[in-house]
Amino acid sequence: MSESGKPTLAVWKFASCDGCQLSLLDLEDELLALAGAVQLAEFREATSGVVAGPYDLSLVEGSITTPHDAERIQDVRRASRALVTIGACATAGGIQALRNFADVREFVTAVYASPDYISTLETSTPISAHVHVDFELHGCPIDKRQLLEVVTAFLHGRRPGIPSTSVCTQCKARGLVCVTVAHGTPCLGPVTHAGCGALCPAYNRGCYGCFGPMETPNTAALVPRLRELGLTERDVGRVFQTFNAGAEPFREAAVRDG
Ligand code: SF4
Numbered sequence: 354m355s356e357s358g359k360p361t362l363a364v365w366k367f368a369s370c371d372g373c374q375l376s377l378l379d380l381e382d383e384l385l386a387l388a389g390a391v392q393l394a395e396f397r398e399a400t401s402g403v404v405a406g407p408y409d410l411s412l413v414e415g416s417i418t419t420p421h422d423a424e425r426i427q428d429v430r431r432a433s434r435a436l437v438t439i440g441a442c443a444t445a446g447g448i449q450a451l452r453n454f455a456d457v458r459e460f461v462t463a464v465y466a467s468p469d470y471i472s473t474l475e476t477s478t479p480i481s482a483h484v485h486v487d488f489e490l491h492g493c494p495i496d497k498r499q500l501l502e503v504v505t506a507f508l509h510g511r512r513p514g515i516p517s518t519s520v521c522t523q524c525k526a527r528g529l530v531c532v533t534v535a536h537g538t539p540c541l542g543p544v545t546h547a548g549c550g551a552l553c554p555a556y557n558r559g560c561y562g563c564f565g566p567m568e569t570p571n572t573a574a575l576v577p578r579l580r581e582l583g584l585t586e587r588d589v590g591r592v593f594q595t596f597n598a599g600a601e602p603f604r605e606a607a608v609r610d611g
């Protein structure tokens with residue numbers, strides 16, 4: 354708690370694009386109420402003001418890609434009563450986890466004129482690979498309504514009401530016609546975590562898995578259907594190697610079937 358008696362909220366950035374932090378600022382209708390209910394102790398995207406810890410709730414965006422960040426996340430964990438990771442970078446390593454399938458030194462040599470100055474790890478890993486995480490919120494970016502639910506839940510000491518089912522359940526809830534059945538469009542909805550409200554199928558597009566794997570996804574059953582719809586082995590490998598390439602079920606499918 355802060356001196357004002359309000360719970361303290363800290364927002365931390367690791368290797369990421371800032372898009373998930375911006376989801377908090379994007380809560381236009383609720384932002385003033387939220388700002389009045391907590392003391393913002395650390396949120397560099399929004400304010401230069403900093404309040405020393407400990408913090409009642411830390412939201413962590415981004416993956417661990419440098420030795421310095423591997424140490425910094427330990428400090429954040431020690432200073433946080435509850436730690437929630439937000440987004441595909443923090444929960445699965447993000448698009449930068451594509452390095453996990455290659456030799457990062459080759460990338461560094463190809464991209465930087467003076468690679469000796471670059472200090473980076475061989476892999477991009479989620480926060481949960483380094484410290485205990487109290488809750489993971491998926492998406493690239495996360496959904497702002499789900500973020501509000503998670504913050505509200507932790508401030509009230511209850512579990513967040515976030516479904517662990519697939520995008521398909523959200524299609525059904527919205528009464529959307531299945532894009533695969535009706536149009537033969539390849540779709541990762543059956544194995545992807547719910548949360549976006551079936552955004553892509555609502556526009557007659559297949560899901561490409563930006564919310565990462567749902568709980569117990571059956572990728573082995575989906576892949577033959579994707580192949581029937583015209584995807585080559587290489588295509589299958591590529592659809593599972595995007596924002597959540599480092600999430601184990603998608604990594605496994607890419608290696609097994611790609
Ligand atoms: S999960 Fe996506 S939107 Fe969020 S920080 Fe990472 S790249 Fe950006």
Ligand code: SF4
Binds near residue numbers: 553554
């Ligand atoms: S339908 Fe799939 S790709 Fe589209 S926003 Fe939702 S989870 Fe992301």
